[in-house]
Amino acid sequence: xxxxxxxxxxxxxxxxxxxxxxxxxxxxxxxxxxxxxxxxxxxxxxxxxxxxxxxxxxxxxxxxxxxxxxxxxxxxxxxxxxxxxxxxxxxxxxxxxxxxxxxxxxxxxxxxxxxxxxxxxxxxxxxxxxxxxxxxxxxxxxxxxxxxxxxxxxxxxxxxxxxxxxxxxxxxxxxxxxxxxxxxxxxxxxxxxxxxxxxxxxxxxxxxxxxxxxxxxxxxxxxxxxxxxxxxxxxxxxxxxxxxxxxxxxxxxxxxxxxxxxxxxxxxxxxxxxxxxxxxxxxxxxxxxxxxxxxxxxxxxxxxxxxxxxxxxxxxxxxxxxxxxxxxxxxxxxxxxxxxxxxxxxxxxxxxxxxxxxxxxxxxxxxxxxxxxxxxxxxxxxxxxxxxxxxxxxxxxxxxxx
Numbered sequence: 001x002x003x004x005x006x007x008x009x010x011x012x013x014x015x016x017x018x019x020x021x022x023x024x025x026x027x028x029x030x031x032x033x034x035x036x037x038x039x040x041x042x043x044x045x046x047x048x049x050x051x052x053x054x055x056x057x058x059x060x061x062x063x064x065x066x067x068x069x070x071x072x073x074x075x076x077x078x079x080x081x082x083x084x085x086x087x088x089x090x091x092x093x094x095x096x097x098x099x100x101x102x103x104x105x106x107x108x109x110x111x112x113x114x115x116x117x118x119x120x121x122x123x124x125x126x127x128x129x130x131x132x133x134x135x136x137x138x139x140x141x142x143x144x145x146x147x148x149x150x151x152x153x154x155x156x157x158x159x160x161x162x163x164x165x166x167x168x169x170x171x172x173x174x175x176x177x178x179x180x181x182x183x184x185x186x187x188x189x190x191x192x193x194x195x196x197x198x199x200x201x202x203x204x205x206x207x208x209x210x211x212x213x214x215x216x217x218x219x220x221x222x223x224x225x226x227x228x229x230x231x232x233x234x235x236x237x238x239x240x241x242x243x244x245x246x247x248x249x250x251x252x253x254x255x256x257x258x259x260x261x262x263x264x265x266x267x268x269x270x271x272x273x274x275x276x277x278x279x280x281x282x283x284x285x286x287x288x289x290x291x292x293x294x295x296x297x298x299x300x301x302x303x304x305x306x307x308x309x310x311x312x313x314x315x316x317x318x319x320x321x322x323x324x325x326x327x328x329x330x331x332x333x334x335x336x337x338x339x340x341x342x343x344x345x346x347x348x349x350x351x352x353x354x355x356x357x358x359x360x361x362x363x364x365x366x367x368x369x370x371x372x373x374x375x376x377x378x379x380x381x382x383x384x385x386x387x388x389x390x391x392x393x394x395x396x397x398x399x400x401x402x
Contacts, residue, residue, distance in 0.1 A: 004344075004392075005396075008396065009393050009396055009397065013070075013389075013393060016066075016386055016389040016390060018352075019358055019382055019386055019389075020066055020386065022357040023059070023062075023358075023382050024078060025043060026039050026044075027059070027376050028078075028081070029045070032104055032105050033106055034081070034082075034085035035055070035081075036049065036376065037049030037055070037377070037378065038374045039374060041356055041360075041371055041372075041375050042356050046374070048104060049104065049377070049378075050101045050110075050378065051101065051102040051103070051106065052100070052101050053099060053101065053114070053121070054116070054120055054378065054381070055377065055379070056082060056085065056086055057117065057120035057121045057124040058120060058123075059082045059124075059383075060086055060128055061120070061123050061127045062381070062386055062387075063075045064076075064079040064124065064127040064128040064132075065127050065387070066079075066386065068127070068130055076131060076132070079128055083125075083128050083134075086121065086124070090102065090121075092111065095113075095166060095167050095168060096143060096147050097113045097118055097144065097147050098117050098118055098144070100112045100117055101378075111166040112164070112171065113151070113163060113164045113166065114162070114163045115148060115160055115163060115164070115189050115193065116162075116176055116188065118148055119192045119193045119197075120192060120196065121144055122141045122144050122196035122199070123195060123196035125138070125141035126138070126141045126204075129203055130202075130203055138204060141200055142204060150168075153212075158218075158223070159185050159219050159223070159236075159240070160193055162175070162185060162186055163175075163176070176189065177379075181234070181235040181243055183235040183237060184237065185235070185240070186234060186235050186236070187233065187234045187236075187248075187251060188251065190219060190220065191232075191254070194213060194217070194258065197213050197216065197262070198262045198265050201213060201266075210266055213262055213265070214268070214271065216262070217271060220255070221274060221275070221278055225278055226242075230281040230284070230285040232248065232251055232282075234246055234247075234248060245302065246300055246301070247289075247300065247301040247302075248299075248300050249289075249297050249298055249299065249300065249320075250313065250315060250316030250319055252282050253282070253283065253320045253324070254315075255279075256279035256282050257319075257323050257325075257326035259278070259279060260276060260279050260330070276330050279327065280327055283324065283326075283327040283336065287324070287335070287336070287339055292312075294346055295339065295343055295345065295346050296312045296317060296342075296343065296350075297312065297316050297317060297320045298311075298312070299313055299316060299362075311363065312351075313361065313362045314359045314384065317347050317351060318384045318385045318389075319388065320339075320343050321343040321347070321392065322340075322388045322395075324336045324343065325337070325340045325391075325392060328340065329395065329399060340392075344392075350369070351369075353369070356375070358375045358376075358382075361374065361375075
């Protein structure tokens with residue numbers, strides 16, 4: 001099998017630019033401000049779609065990161081737009097924090113404080129600060145860190161609550177989405193708190209922030225990673241009793257490189273070694289159990305009912321390629337590099353919409369793209385695939401691949 005080489009780097013950059021071009025052309029809402037809440041496969045907006053905090057904060061991160069990567073002023077203009085809209089419309093001026101969703105006109109729709117969304121706001125704001133040096137942006141990121149620590153951190157059992165009300169009170173329904181279990185803690189929220197905390201630490205190396213990142217890593221090692229299966233457990237009660245047996249291959253492989261990144265930023269050698277060991281166990285489990293014969297990664301597994309969800313989702317393949325690349329860099333084991341290459345080949349053949357641009361959201365069990373899915377939406381965003389392509393470029397640049 002032909003291995004990744006330096007020749008493929010420009011291919012990654014061209015696809016990276018192509019994805020961003022779709023968002024530049026079709027996602028900007030010139031009538032109501034900000035960005036459309038949903039855009040279909042052909043780039044046509046869905047006018048009554050709500051505007052979600054997750055999509056908007058990920059757009060902020062994406063275009064800030066794109067400017068940091070390629071120094072194109074057009075990307076910075078979109079980052080400015082995303083920043084202004086986030087602060088002017090999503091920021092809760094009375095209670096602080098980021099609202100969950102707005103109506104198409106930019107007015108509050110759901111004002112709950114989903115901790116996952118607060119985390120992605122930190123991720124975008126800290127990246128925007130890197131791009132611009134805007135101290136106001138860093139200030140908002142720090143405020144969000146302080147709000148999360150004040151209201152969502154569990155000092156008794158460790159970790160963070162899923163969601164709180166508009167005024168940071170307790171809620172009966174804390175779910176991130178309708179498909180999730182209504183439990184007070186989840187793997188997903190913790191993964192996407194450690195991710196922005198890591199990014200914030202790069203520009204604001206605060207001692208308390210370092211402590212909380214270290215505590216989060218310990219939570220993953222001791223509570224979230226199942227010692228028997230090497231998969232993430234997904235939902236938990238307050239004292240970390242697992243409440244779900246479902247396995248999410250995409251989160252597993254995404255978590256391998258995000259946890260390594262967090263430990264590396266903290267810089268503790270023993271912590272890095274512990275995380276690297278766990279990451280390789282998880283990568284091997286994903287490769288062994290979650291990969292199809294064509295190299296793609298299945299969506300989810302339900303061991304108790306022996307049901308494998310065989311759809312392929314865009315973000316899982318992107319994170320898988322990067323996760324396997326990271327595992328090759330950790331171990332030198334060539335089968336991880338080959339797995340990353342197989343995933344890229346699968347993405348190129350199946351996920352890239354060569355007619356309208358961007359990537360399809362999912363491929364069904366018969367191998368067909370689901371054309372009715374949005375290209376941009378409450379959850380369909382430009383962050384997973386652009387990040388994977390950019391990271392692959394950097395990692396190939398800094399690795400010796402023969």
